[in-house]
Amino acid sequence: MNYQVILPAIWKDGLVNNDWITLENNxxxxxANxxxxxxxxxxxxxxxxDRAFVATYEGIETMxxxxxxTDPVGEGEFDRVLKRIEQGSSTxxxxxxxxHYVTGIRQGAIVGAHRP
Incomplete structure (x- = not known):
């Protein structure tokens, strides 16, 4: 399943390119966040x-x-979790x-996140 999330622009190099040096140093x-x-x-x-915009992230206006x-566990994991909950064997x-999923929806961080 693919998602679109809104996160601080300053995190780009770390999250997209796995280049944490500048962010960690400055x-x-x-x-850490x-x-x-x-x-x-x-x-x-x-x-x-590519286009940054002003948005509120965790109560603070930021670019x-x-x-x-993408969800590395795949769509099937969500269904398995629901099944375990229904069976009373959840962890x-x-x-x-x-x-986490519900929090993301409430905060508007997960856009277009529709799962069965």
Whole structure:
């Protein structure tokens, strides 16, 4: 499944090019935030739009980009999580998966994220 997410433009080199040096040296907090987002989301950034725009990210107005991501676990993982929940055999990781997905929708971070 592919997603479009809105994230700070300053994260571009780290997320898109896996080039963290400049961000880590000049903006270590932003580097940490970008890496935390990457780990928590479980999404893989595969590219971004070129045009930056002002948006609110986590309550702060900042320059942002539309990033294109893919879900490495695939669509089937969402269905498996739902099935485990229905069967009463869900895990803490299943809860985290659902919580992250719902949070992304509530914050408007996941655009066009439609799953069955």
């Amino acid at each position: 903006f270590p907090d932003e580097a 970008a890496k935390a987002w990457q780990i928590e989301s479980g999404l893989t950034v595969i590219g971004c739009e 942002c980009l539309h990033y294109h991501c 803490v990781n299943d809860a985290r998966f659902i919580r």
